[in-house]
Amino acid sequence: MKRIILSAIAFMVFGFANAQGTGSRFGIKGGVNFPNSSGDFYENETLIGYQVGIFSEIKTDEKFGIQPEILYSTHGVKNKFVKDGIAYDNDVKLSYLNLPILAKYFITQGLSVQAGPQIGFLMHAEENNLNITDHVKTIDFGLNFGIGYNFLQDCSVDLRYNLGLSNALDFHVGDVNYKIKNNVFSLAVGYKL
Numbered sequence: 001m002k003r004i005i006l007s008a009i010a011f012m013v014f015g016f017a018n019a020q021g022t023g024s025r026f027g028i029k030g031g032v033n034f035p036n037s038s039g040d041f042y043e044n045e046t047l048i049g050y051q052v053g054i055f056s057e058i059k060t061d062e063k064f065g066i067q068p069e070i071l072y073s074t075h076g077v078k079n080k081f082v083k084d085g086i087a088y089d090n091d092v093k094l095s096y097l098n099l100p101i102l103a104k105y106f107i108t109q110g111l112s113v114q115a116g117p118q119i120g121f122l123m124h125a126e127e128n129n130l131n132i133t134d135h136v137k138t139i140d141f142g143l144n145f146g147i148g149y150n151f152l153q154d155c156s157v158d159l160r161y162n163l164g165l166s167n168a169l170d171f172h173v174g175d176v177n178y179k180i181k182n183n184v185f186s187l188a189v190g191y192k193l
Helices: 002-021
Strands: 024-037 041-047 049-059 064-083 086-108 111-127 139-151 155-164 165-173 176-181 184-192
Touching: 002 086, 024 041, 024 064, 024 155, 049 086, 049 184, 064 111, 064 184, 086 139, 086 165, 111 155
Parallel strands: none
Antiparallel strands: 024 049, 024 184, 041 064, 049 064, 064 086, 086 111, 111 139, 139 155, 155 184, 165 176
16 A cells, blocks of 8 residues: 555656646645545534645646645544444544545636545544554545635635545444445645745
């Protein structure tokens, strides 16, 4: 898995360097994550997280562009359920290195709609402050949808929803299998260097 992550980072760095040669821009970004995880639980509460990383905005023409990103992203969920008369109350916190690649369509100058796939590599997982990294799936797939706005020439803001396509968490309590998919709303601000 380390080889996959390093290859992805090398690809992005090459893309960023190439983007500089074509007049496209790269930058840094950070924001807040609001998970809306879906799963097999009676009650889910969000544990707000954050994201930080780098991106490249590669415009193919005035209307279209591609934006690859590398983001360190955290979020979690508080699960409450009852099984065989026993009440469970679990805080699950997850950290990923996410690699979204977004297609962008500029509706007007600065305003864009975005969509594209995302692959996430698990960096750390804990449940009630105990390390459960070995019990969580190491790769997560999703689809991002959102809107973005470029302002002040060097700044941008993105509002996105990541629809989880794979089960990030898959565990058993007795003979019942519980699953969680990572669905996350995010609001992030970027600065182009």
